[in-house]
Amino acid sequence: MSHSEQMIENQFIQILSEKENQWTYRPDLKSEEALWQNFRSHLNRINLAVLEEQLLTDKEFKQVKVEFSRLTGTPFLASQWLRGENGVAQVLLEREDGKTGINSKMSKNMIGTFTQPDGVLIDPEVLQTLGQREFREGLGEVIKCALIADKDLWNLLTDLSANDLVEKLDKIEEIIYRSCEVKRKVVVDDELDNGVRLYLNFGHTIGHSIENTAGYGKVMHGEAVAIGMVQISKIAELKGLMPKGITDQIRKMVKKYGLPDEFQPWDEELLFKALTHDKKARGRIIKTVIVPEIGTAKINEVTFEEMKDYLKK
Numbered sequence: 537m538s539h540s541e542q543m544i545e546n547q548f549i550q551i552l553s554e555k556e557n558q559w560t561y562r563p564d565l566k567s568e569e570a571l572w573q574n575f576r577s578h579l580n581r582i583n584l585a586v587l588e589e590q591l592l593t594d595k596e597f598k599q600v601k602v603e604f605s606r607l608t609g610t611p612f613l614a615s616q617w618l619r620g621e622n623g624v625a626q627v628l629l630e631r632e633d634g635k636t637g638i639n640s641k642m643s644k645n646m647i648g649t650f651t652q653p654d655g656v657l658i659d660p661e662v663l664q665t666l667g668q669r670e671f672r673e674g675l676g677e678v679i680k681c682a683l684i685a686d687k688d689l690w691n692l693l694t695d696l697s698a699n700d701l702v703e704k705l706d707k708i709e710e711i712i713y714r715s716c717e718v719k720r721k722v723v724v725d726d727e728l729d730n731g732v733r734l735y736l737n738f739g740h741t742i743g744h745s746i747e748n749t750a751g752y753g754k755v756m757h758g759e760a761v762a763i764g765m766v767q768i769s770k771i772a773e774l775k776g777l778m779p780k781g782i783t784d785q786i787r788k789m790v791k792k793y794g795l796p797d798e799f800q801p802w803d804e805e806l807l808f809k810a811l812t813h814d815k816k817a818r819g820r821i822i823k824t825v826i827v828p829e830i831g832t833a834k835i836n837e838v839t840f841e842e843m844k845d846y847l848k849k
Contacts, residue, residue, distance in 0.1 A: 676758030687831030739765030748810035762795035
């Protein structure tokens with residue numbers, strides 16, 4: 537154990553030794569789901585406090601210190617709480633990501649930090665415990681990685697099926713590794729999201745608008761990204777910015793892995809309103825990402841007026 541790890545452990549033991557932080561018996565929590573619901577309620581309270589600038593109570597602050605700042609929480613909280621003091625964050629689904637952001641009422645990922653972790657530990661076997669919908673929605677980001685930067689990954693996904701991924705752990709490991717490598721290369725080249733890192737937002741412009749419009753959680757993130765990739769490709773293909781037929785290829789891949797390719801009801805006014813808060817918007821211009829061919833990506837600037845017109849089609 538390193539010196540810093542020993543310090544963290546000693547601090548954690550000290551915190552738990554304080555009378556008000558000791559573990560308590562909760563007879564009201566009669567199931568694992570009830571336990572997790574209690575955990576989520578703390579996390580939601582913290583997020584709301586951040587977003588609405590409300591002070592946490594002393595009791596809540598102590599709970600946060602124990603439950604989130606050292607051992608659990610989100611990447612955002614690990615980077616923020618106690619000035620990012622050696623926090624260890626646990627996330628379930630972001631195997632090929634590393635984002636430190638949270639959602640607000642305004643838009644997706646509008647609050648966050650650029651804070652690189654010291655390391656990321658991934659256990660592929662955990663994925664086998666997920667429900668079918670949760671497992672498949674995670675593949676939305678994997679398909680995106682293949683489309684923007686890894687044609688070999690695209691070919692691998694073409695040869696496999698969703699059932700193969702559940703049953704063949706070695707294939708899951710390869711897919712996770714390749715997806716992580718796409719993200720790593722982009723972040724190394726553009727840590728602060730000013731250039732090529734925008735490629736990672738393929739499908740997210742419309743996808744985030746769908747999540748915002750539907751209400752967070754009703755359409756899962758990977759599902760919204762899948763819809764966004766198909767819809768932005770359809771728009772780009774109509775404009776002649778992507779070759780004919782590529783949208784059908786993307787749609788076929790998305791549907792093959794049990795992901796949606798459209799969103800209903802398609803309310804262009806609500807979608808456009810959400811889109812105007814996109815983090816990639818600058819003035820009346822929004823940067824969208826397109827795929828000129830599978831395995832490559834390009835940034836394309838469009839005006840709000842053009843995007844509003846496209847959403848009607």
